[in-house]
Amino acid sequence: xxxEYTKKDGxxxxxxxxxxxxxxxxxxxxxxxxxxxxxxxxxxxxxISGDFVIFLxxxxxxxxxxxxxxxxxxxxxVGTLKSEEVIDEFPVFTIRDGYGVPFSDVxxxxxxVEKDPGSDYYAAIKYNSTAAETKDRIQVSHYGPDHVLINRxxxxxxxxxYKYTVPLSI
Numbered sequence: 001x002x003x004e005y006t007k008k009d010g011x012x013x014x015x016x017x018x019x020x021x022x023x024x025x026x027x028x029x030x031x032x033x034x035x036x037x038x039x040x041x042x043x044x045x046x047x048i049s050g051d052f053v054i055f056l057x058x059x060x061x062x063x064x065x066x067x068x069x070x071x072x073x074x075x076x077x078v079g080t081l082k083s084e085e086v087i088d089e090f091p092v093f094t095i096r097d098g099y100g101v102p103f104s105d106v107x108x109x110x111x112x113v114e115k116d117p118g119s120d121y122y123a124a125i126k127y128n129s130t131a132a133e134t135k136d137r138i139q140v141s142h143y144g145p146d147h148v149l150i151n152r153x154x155x156x157x158x159x160x161x162y163k164y165t166v167p168l169s170i
Contacts, residue, residue: 001052001074005040011072015052015079024079032084033058033070043069044113048120049145050076055113055124066092069111069124073147088126088141120145 002014011033014025033056043055052074057067068089073082090109107129115122126139138155 001045001076001079003042003045003052003054005042013052013074013079015074015076028072028074028081030072030081030084032086033072043111044115046113046115046122047076048115048122048147051082052076052079053147055111057111066090067109067111069126071147083147087124088139090126090128121150 001016004012004014006012009027011028011030012026013028015023017023039059041057043057044053045055046053054070054072054074056070056072058070059067066089068086070084071087072084074080075082088111107127109128109130112125112127113122114125122143124141124143126141128137128139131137135154135156139152140155141152142150144150
């Protein structure tokens with residue numbers, strides 16, 4: 001599959017056969033991800049259970065101080081949209097948060113996706129670098145091949161003595 005995003009046209013998807021012939025091509029009929037989003041960041045594109053799965057982060061159209069994490073599933077055989085959902089979001093970014101990022105060497109909050117190379121299980125990681133408590137900075141959500149949430153937990157340090165945490169392996 002090929003996915004293209006432009007501010008003018010939105011998200012356009014083309015699905016190819018194994019012989020590299022076009023099966024379907026067109027704009028994805030997305031409802032939850034409005035075209036007027038200010039910024040879209042592709043966090044991952046994977047083949048999960050034979051489907052084309054797109055993970056992306058976008059700023060909210062009415063409140064550019066909040067980001068949402070989307071999972072878009074396109075059928076891998078016919079190229080039609082199966083589902084589109086917000087699987088997580090950050091709290092509204094405040095002036096205090098905004099000050100810490102450029103002046104205090106605080107990372108920008110972000111979402112990451114890691115897929116198990118041996119199966120179709122995957123994890124969505126929410127890295128909220130501006131959270132007040134260390135235990136709220138890294139949250140891992142584990143999903144199965146059917147895209148159902150298996151478990152969600154926050155990362156805590158073994159002795160709970162560290163104030164700052166950063167995910168290094170992502």
